Structures are given as structure tokens and as C-alpha cells.
Amino acid sequence: MKPPYLDPNQPVNRRVEDLLSRMTIEEKIGQMCQYSGVTSKIEQMIREGKVGALLNVYGAAEVNRVQRIAVEESRLGIPLLFGLDVLHGYKTIFPIPLGLASTWDPEVVKRAASISAAEASSDGIKWTFAPMVDIARDPRWGRIAEGAGEDPYLGSVMARALVEGFQGPDLSNLSSLLACPKHYVAYGGAEGGRDYNTVDISERTLREIYLPPFKAAVKAGAGTIMSAFNDLNGIPASANPYTLKIILREEWGFKGFVVSDWNAIGELINHGIAGDIYEAAEKALKAGVDMDMQGDVYQRALLHLVKEGRVSEDLIDESVRRILEIKFKLGLFERPYADPERASQVIKREEHIRAALEVARKSIVLLKNEGNLLPLSKDLKTVAVVGPLSDDKEAPLGPWSCLGNPNDVVTVLEGVKRKISDKTRVLYAEGCDVVGGSREDFEEAVRLAEESDVAIVVVGESREMSGEAASRAYLDLPGLQEDLLKAVHATGTPIVMVLMNGRPLSISWAAEHIPSIIEAWFPGIQAGNAIADVIFGDYNPGGKIPVTFPRTVGQVPIYYNHKSTGRPPSPENKWTSKYIDVSYTPLFPFGHGLSYTRFEYSGLYISPQEVVKDQDIRITFRLKNVGDREGDEVAQLYVRDVVASVTRPVKELKGFRRVTLKPGEEKSVEFKLTLEDISFLNHELKRIVEPGEFKIMIGSSSEDIRLTGSFMVREYVEFPWK
Numbered sequence: 188m189k190p191p192y193l194d195p196n197q198p199v200n201r202r203v204e205d206l207l208s209r210m211t212i213e214e215k216i217g218q219m220c221q222y223s224g225v226t227s228k229i230e231q232m233i234r235e236g237k238v239g240a241l242l243n244v245y246g247a248a249e250v251n252r253v254q255r256i257a258v259e260e261s262r263l264g265i266p267l268l269f270g271l272d273v274l275h276g277y278k279t280i281f282p283i284p285l286g287l288a289s290t291w292d293p294e295v296v297k298r299a300a301s302i303s304a305a306e307a308s309s310d311g312i313k314w315t316f317a318p319m320v321d322i323a324r325d326p327r328w329g330r331i332a333e334g335a336g337e338d339p340y341l342g343s344v345m346a347r348a349l350v351e352g353f354q355g356p357d358l359s360n361l362s363s364l365l366a367c368p369k370h371y372v373a374y375g376g377a378e379g380g381r382d383y384n385t386v387d388i389s390e391r392t393l394r395e396i397y398l399p400p401f402k403a404a405v406k407a408g409a410g411t412i413m414s415a416f417n418d419l420n421g422i423p424a425s426a427n428p429y430t431l432k433i434i435l436r437e438e439w440g441f442k443g444f445v446v447s448d449w450n451a452i453g454e455l456i457n458h459g460i461a462g463d464i465y466e467a468a469e470k471a472l473k474a475g476v477d478m479d480m481q482g483d484v485y486q487r488a489l490l491h492l493v494k495e496g497r498v499s500e501d502l503i504d505e506s507v508r509r510i511l512e513i514k515f516k517l518g519l520f521e522r523p524y525a526d527p528e529r530a531s532q533v534i535k536r537e538e539h540i541r542a543a544l545e546v547a548r549k550s551i552v553l554l555k556n557e558g559n560l561l562p563l564s565k566d567l568k569t570v571a572v573v574g575p576l577s578d579d580k581e582a583p584l585g586p587w588s589c590l591g592n593p594n595d596v597v598t599v600l601e602g603v604k605r606k607i608s609d610k611t612r613v614l615y616a617e618g619c620d621v622v623g624g625s626r627e628d629f630e631e632a633v634r635l636a637e638e639s640d641v642a643i644v645v646v647g648e649s650r651e652m653s654g655e656a657a658s659r660a661y662l663d664l665p666g667l668q669e670d671l672l673k674a675v676h677a678t679g680t681p682i683v684m685v686l687m688n689g690r691p692l693s694i695s696w697a698a699e700h701i702p703s704i705i706e707a708w709f710p711g712i713q714a715g716n717a718i719a720d721v722i723f724g725d726y727n728p729g730g731k732i733p734v735t736f737p738r739t740v741g742q743v744p745i746y747y748n749h750k751s752t753g754r755p756p757s758p759e760n761k762w763t764s765k766y767i768d769v770s771y772t773p774l775f776p777f778g779h780g781l782s783y784t785r786f787e788y789s790g791l792y793i794s795p796q797e798v799v800k801d802q803d804i805r806i807t808f809r810l811k812n813v814g815d816r817e818g819d820e821v822a823q824l825y826v827r828d829v830v831a832s833v834t835r836p837v838k839e840l841k842g843f844r845r846v847t848l849k850p851g852e853e854k855s856v857e858f859k860l861t862l863e864d865i866s867f868l869n870h871e872l873k874r875i876v877e878p879g880e881f882k883i884m885i886g887s888s889s890e891d892i893r894l895t896g897s898f899m900v901r902e903y904v905e906f907p908w909k
């Protein structure tokens with residue numbers, strides 16, 4: 188007779204307990220160990236039941252080969268969990284997460300995640316190390332590319348969309364991918380924007396800025412969480428019982444398992460809170476880290492710690508339970524193998540490529556369009572396409588592009604050629620490299636621009652310049668690209684500048700001199716088609732930047748939801764909070780993005796005006812397309828608590844909606860705010876709402892506020908949670 192753990196008709200907890208009761212301590216510890224790649228040594232360990240999960244092993248055939256060792260050759264046949272960094276696509280590559288956030292459209296983001304999940308899972312990957320939900324207020328930090336930018340509300344909406352998209356309605360579905368929000372927590376707060384660096388922030392900032400997207404991800408049902416590399420206020424995040432136990436498990440009720448980031452347990456020694464691997468393992472486990480990614484620390488240390496009585500077997504059991512529970516829920520015991528046939532049908536199918544185009548178009552932000560230079564006519568006589576990224580097949584994939592293949596990428600040059608009439612001549616010159624110092628090709632680029640009606644100049648960063656371990660101390664266009672831009676500009680030919688990059692860049696010169704600027708981020712495999720659609724008006728851009736663009740790196744950190752200070756900056760008064768050598772304002776504010784049409788906001792109605800206990804606040808207004816093209820507007824709702832017992836940000840995003848309107852069309856937009864939405868943490872960190880005035884600001888960006896109003900809260904409210 189089959190043991191209960193192999194019987195799918197038994198409830199999951201029964202199966203877990205049955206299996207646990209059959210496991211040796213070595214096998215239990217094995218479930219808590221994850222390794223990258225597979226060698227003959229790892230294969231032997233799998234046979235011995237000493238590996239619970241792998242990463243960076245992919246492809247249905249290879250996954251099945253390795254899985255067979257676990258299922259058929261190990262004593263208990265516990266299937267392995269295969270993980271991979273599927274952030275913005277598996278093989279069909281979508282825009283980088285910062286670009287996904289620029290859509291301000293959770294539905295399309297969810298769709299991108301569910302397509303990624305379908306592709307990865309068909310190929311044997313059942314776990315993604317995503318979404319990255321770290322808030323980043325510092326564009327020097329290269330990993331800003333992997334997240335949703337600076338705002339906790341937008342970050343939370345995106346976190347939910349991605350978790351729901353990856354996991355689907357039920358983990359046991361064939362095409363669901365277990366999510367792993369990361370890097371818990373405050374990893375994006377690294378001092379100086381330097382990756383892996385120390386984070387020292389107040390508990391208020393932790394709770395109000397960095398935690399909300401994780402909470403949203405947990406609420407959305409994320410099955411795992413990754414503990415981060417960084418030191419957090421003196422206790423590294425991968426050994427931090429306050430964040431891992433009290434907040435994550437006790438306050439939020441998280442039931443899944445925690446995996447460390449890559450060797451983050453071993454690195455506790457470098458942090459200086461552990462003298463050896465034993466102390467490191469003990470601290471991480473007791474803090475609540477269930478699985479050791481690639482560090483081999485749990486493997487080498489836990490058995491010894493149990494024997495010495497420093498760690499109880501019960502504690503080990505707790506972690507193993509959580510891991511096994513997820514494996515059962517994923518249906519791995521019933522379906523350990525991938526179906527290569529299915530993989531070949533699912534991966535990169537036509538509708539996935541179409542979705543990649545749709546998402547890429549929606550992610551594009553029109554930063555500037557002086558004199559309505561854009562959209563260009565398709566019947567121009569000559570167009571020059573210039574710049575090191577114009578025909579680059581690698582860059583559009585961006586960092587963490589999983590198994591994206593450069594050959595699938597449509598470059599801007601290709602996109603432009605496909606788009607325009609065959610009477611138009613398209614001239615192309617690279618001009619210079621992304622980094623590096625040769626001006627040799629400037630002359631050619633200038634000559635072509637002189638011959639052309641318009642020059643499309645594609646500049647930015649290479650894909651290695653953002654992502655992990657890619658912090659920058661300068662935020663300018665790298666290399667000689669700005670000089671190239673200046674040289675082309677000097678010809679007098681109008682320029683459309685297309686940016687591809689993984690972070691906000693300080694492009695002050697360009698913002699002043701170049702009439703049209705498109706922020707494309709790294710748009711994925713359909714880059715060139717999406718960008719050409721925007722340039723030639725087949726798609727009207729509607730994306731908005733999810734992060735503030737500084738004028739210079741010296742303004743960093745700069746973000747829209749800052750506090751007022753006692754001396755808010757004022758141009759007329761020297762003795763206010765600003766700089767003597769650069770403006771205090773951003774180059775482009777959070778939420779900014781233009782369209783080829785214009786929108787009018789009117790009729791703000793707030794109800795009730797006087798809020799008593801438990802009432803929701805309804806905010807409605809009308810949005811009208813008053814231009815002559817169909818277009819999308821992202822209407823944004825900001826709130827300010829005018830007077831409170833602790834200082835509050837000058838505004839906070841509390842709602843947004845991307846609305847499509849035909850020319851002349853008008854729609855009513857409604858937001859609902861609960862009292863919790865406008866609550867904050869008082870001096871004792873209790874979540875409360877205080878009586879008083881709340882200002883409502885509705886706008887097209889955090890600076891372009893079109894409607895204002897207010898309501899009054901009459902009673903004090905306290906919530907039982909933080």
C-alpha cells in the first residue's frame with residue numbers, strides 16, 4: 188500500500204506529517220538546501236536526499252533528468268523544486284520591471300507574469316525569484332531596474348499583480364509558478380546606492396516605505412520570500428528575527444517558507460555577527476530562514492548544531508514542514524516532470540509575442556515633445572537612425588532577462604524600417620559605443636543627420652549597467668553619447684531621442700535642447716516595434732515614470748513623497764531647503780508622461796465632506812480627451828494629511844487609473860479611500876487616523892495637479908495592526 192504522503196487524496200498536512208515522520212535528520216536538512224547548477228557531486232547528494240531545491244537548471248529534458256534522480260533514486264523520492272530568476276519573461280521577454288511599472292496598468296503586468304509563468308513552468312521551472320518588490324529611491328542602485336520604482340503604493344499594486352500573475356489562482360495549476368518576493372527587506376535603501384551596502388533607516392521608514400509591497404505580496408498569497416543580503420539597522424536581513432518572525436509571520440500571518448539570498452547565510456560571517464558557519468547557520472535558522480540558497484552552510488552546520496543541542500530538531504521540522512507543504516501544494520509529488528511537448532507549444536507562441544508588444548508599448552513614456560515633433564510622418568524622405576543602441580540586440584532584453592535570446596529582439600533600426608513607407612530612406616550610423624571613448628564615427632553620424640529630415644538617436648545604458656552589482660556614481664549618459672547627441676544637434680536636424688536604460692538618468696542637457704525624448708527603458712524582445720509604433724503614431728504613448736528623474740546625481744535621493752521640512756524650498760528665499768548650485772526640483776517628476784493628445788480634468792466631487800467612523804471616501808471626477816487622437820491617461824490621486832501629530836509627506840499616491848479615451852470622449856473616474864488608506868503610524872508606531880483636514884490632489888503627474896479638494900475627518904480611529 189502507498190504511504191499516506193504519496194496519496195493525493197490525503198490532506199496536505201497529513202501528507203506532510205507522514206513524510207516528516209519517515210525522514211532522517213540528514214534528509215530533513217537536505218530539504219533546506221538549495222544549489223545552483225548540477226554536478227556529479229550534487230547528483231550524488233540528490234540521491235542521498237541532501238538537496239531540496241536547485242536553481243539555474245532548466246529545460247524540460249534537463250529538469251526531468253535531474254528530477255528522476257530525486258524521485259527514482261532517493262530513498263523517499265521527494266521531488267526537487269527547480270527555481271530560476273524569471274523576472275520579466277522566460278523566453279518571451281517583456282519590459283524590465285521598472286518598465287512594467289511605467290504602464291501603471293496592473294492588468295497587463297499580471298498578464299506578462301502569467302505568460303512568463305506558463306512558459307517557465309512548461310519547461311520544468313516551478314519557482315521564480317520574483318517579483319523584486321524593493322522600493323528604490325536611489326537611482327545609483329542598479330537594481331532599481333528590477334523593481335517598481337520609488338513609491339510604496341504603486342509598488343504594492345505591482346507586487347500584487349505580479350504575484351497573482353505568476354502563481355495564478357491555484358499553485359497546483361500546470362502553468363503556475365511559485366512566487367518569491369525579494370529582497371526582504373529594505374535592500375534598496377543601500378547607503379550611497381552601492382549594492383549590498385548597509386541600510387540604516389528608522390522603523391517608520393521601514394514600515395511606511397519598504398514593507399508595504401512585501402505585505403501586499405504576502406496578502407496576494409506569495410508562497411515564499413527571499414531574505415536579503417543587507418545589514419538592516421545592525422541586524423542583517425537574513426538573521427533578523429524582528430522582520431522575519433515578528434513582522435512577516437506574526438503580524439502578517441505568512442505561512443510559506445523563507446529562502447536566503449545567494450549565500451546570504453554564509454555572509455553573516457563577513458557582516459561580523461557570526462564567527463563561523465555554525466554561528467551563521469544558528470542565527471539564520473533561529474531568525475526564520477528556512478532554506479539556504481547556494482551557501483552550503485546549512486548542509487555543513489545544521490547536523491552538528493542539532494547534535495550539540497544548539498538547535499532543536501523541532502526547529503528543523505518547522506522549516507521542513509513549510510518546504511514540503513509548498514511542494515505538495517505545487518503538485519510536485521503527482522507531477523514531478525515537465526512535458527517537453529507542451530513546452531514547445533507554450534514557449535514563445537504567437538500570442539505571447541503579441542502580448543510582449545502590447546506591454547512594451549504601454550511601458551513607453553514620452554518625457555518631452557516640444558512643438559509636437561512627434562509623431563513623425565511615415566512619408567519622410569530621409570530618416571537617420573543614430574546611436575550605439577539603435578541596432579543593439581542585447582540591450583533591449585535588459586538585466587535578468589532569463590533565457591531571452593538576442594536573436595528574438597527587434598531593434599529600433601529594424602522597427603523603423605518595417606514601419607515607414609518604402610519611399611523613405613533610412614540611414615544608420617552607430618556614432619559611438621555606449622561606454623568608451625572613440626569619436627571616430629561621429630563624423631559619419633553627423634553627415635547622415637545632415638542629409639535627413641529627422642534623426643532618431645538611440646542612447647542609454649548597456650544591459651550590464653543596471654541590475655545586480657551595477658551601481659553607478661554618475662547618472663549621466665555614459666561614454667561619449669552626450670557629445671554625440673550634441674554633435675547631431677549642431678546640424679540643426681530635429682532629433683527624437685530614444686532612451687534605453689535601467690534607471691533614471693540625469694539628462695539635463697538633452698532635456699533642455701532635444702525637442703522629443705522617449706523613455707523606453709529596456710522594452711524586451713518587441714523593443715523596436717513598440718518604439719517605432721510610438722515614433723510614427725501607430726500607438727499613442729501613455730506610460731508614466733514610476734521614479735523621479737534627478738537633474739544631477741547630487742540631488743539624490745530625490746523623491747516626490749518627501750516631508751515638507753520647516754523651510755520648504757522657495758526660489759525667493761535663500762534660507763530655505765535647497766542647493767546653491769542646482770534647482771531643488773526634479774528634472775522629470777514622479778508620475779510624469781505625455782501623450783499625443785490632451786486631457787481635461789473637471790468636476791471633482793468628494794463625498795462625504797465630513798467623515799465619521801468607518802466611512803469610505805468616494806472621489807469622482809471627469810476626464811475628457813480634448814485632443815484629436817485616441818489616447819491613454821493615467822489619472823493619479825494624491826493625498827496629504829494637512830496637520831498630524833507626526834510629520835507627513837507633502838503628498839502620497841493613493842490611487843491611479845489608466846483610462847483610454849477616444850477624441851472628444853469623456854469618462855467619469857472614481858476612487859474609493861478607506862480610513863486605513865489615509866492612516867499613518869503615530870509616535871508609538873500605532874496605526875491611526877487623526878481628526879482634521881485631508882487634501883486631495885488629482886493630476887497627470889505628482890507635479891501636474893489639475894484638481895484639488897479636501898475632506899474632514901471628525902473622529903480619531905485606531906487600528907489593531909501596524
Ligand code: BGC
Nearest residue numbers: 242272316369370448449655
Ligand atoms: C540575487 C537574487 C537572485 C539570486 C539567484 C542573487 O545574487 O541577489 O536576486 O534571485 O542571486 O540568482
